Amino acid sequence: MIRNLNAIAVRINHQFLRDRRFMALSMAVPLLLMLLLKYVLSSLPQLARLGVHISDYAILAAAFLVHFLAYVLSTIVLVRDRKDGTLARMFVYGFRRREIVLGYVGGYSTIAAVQTAVVLILTKYLFDVNLLPDIVPVALTMLALAVVSVGLGVFISNFARNEGQVFPFIPLLIVPSALLSGVVIPIRNLPALLQWCSYVVPLRYAVSVLAAVLQEHQPFFSQLAPFLTLLAVGAALLAGASMTLKEQE
């Protein structure tokens, strides 16, 4: 299983390396979006008067960006393989469902990890966030979020027959993620029903860890519960993706 999983991940990374335009865009998009965020937030001096620190907000926005990019990147993958016939060929050539799902998550997590690194570097230098003392828990949380987001994307791509069907799923998950994760509105300010709904949003757990570690300066081990829940959500998504990936029409 590990051998086949690795073969898929390596193949995906070979494909990324060959596609220079894709690689350039993958790096340029987080850079441009972070620059835009910096420009927008810097042009709102009234935020400081309201007690909102841009640096506090930046890390949450960065987490959202990592989630969004990793999710969008991976929603299309299985759809493309299904459409091109390579998915059927993989099955006929001996790859199993769980190997395909985990292989894709492995392959796409590499690029998601690189994007995460870009976002973290920009967060530090553009927003002057002092990440270094907490870099290990922050990077670990961001990386876990990226991998879980790839898992979510792979899971969702199971339900689309073509690229066109993928697009409605993007806002369907991203808008609730933004609204219910605590990035835009603190969860405690949401109506009770939406607070309950927020438990199924993976971004919520990452935001919870990052806010506690960076803003409230709590130790990482006190945030193990949300961190492990994030991993559990990821595991559930991967199990779901393996079970729903159709080997036989």
Add this chain to the structure above:
Amino acid sequence: MTAPAIKISGLYKAYGDISALAGASLLVGAGEIFGLVGPNGAGKTTLIKAICGVLKPDRGAVTILGLDAGSERYAVRRRLGYMPQEPALYEDLSPRENLAFFGSGYRTAGLEKRIRDSLEFVGLWQRRDDPLHTFSGGMRQRASLACALLRDPQLLILDEPTAGVDPTLKQAFWEHFRELKQRGITIFLTTNMMDEALHCDRVAVIRSGRVLVTEAPDAIRSRGRARITIELAGGGLREADVSGYEEELPRLLLSYGLSDKVRRVSIHRPSLEDVVLSMIQKPDGGWWITQMRNKTRNPKPETRNRGAKAQ
């Protein structure tokens, strides 16, 4: 026939209200080149998917090399080479990388050598490291065939392997197929081109998810109705559409007296395409399918007169 390589019995598959397979049955002998011909949407690709175990039929059974294609699909797939209709390879990878990737699914012994042998077989070894997106359509098809040959399969499944391929390459493909047959590999292919079907040992005609007939191409062709035109000395013409014209012609000539009244006899034999078209275009599967069902052995020729002085 030796033990069948493929045995399909009463296969049904529907996608919603659309019936893709409606009781298809087939028997393919080991070591033969077997062609499945039929129009687009007849169920050819669906049948291939069932053989490869990537389609779960609603009803019916598929046995491949003595194994159940559903419950024993992993064992079946180890023995298969599969070439889908579209190249189904990664465009930004080279043929060698594609073959190395697909070859890793099942542990293929001596994979590097197998990759080389397969690419040499299809004449792509010189281009082994070029990305596939720099290849022509025909070269991609060859790369796809190389991928199908990778595991030294017992049974090769080819879904319209020469679609969009130029005549020279098509000829080369058929030389490959005959060479593979010599090695004892059973080849099952689909096509909607009748000139291709002529190369097969046996051909099955499929329409609307049902196999109408399975015969050698010549046997199918000989069942078509030949048009015999008899030109009479006075200028009249007699035309007759007959099956089994070799037997019917003497009888017809006798009826006209076999004298100097007959000036010229011409016979137009239908092509395989004519015969297959007559089967797939008619709602009942064509006149001779009905004929076979009715077990009528010697149909009367339909004759008609043309010309002013016809007798």
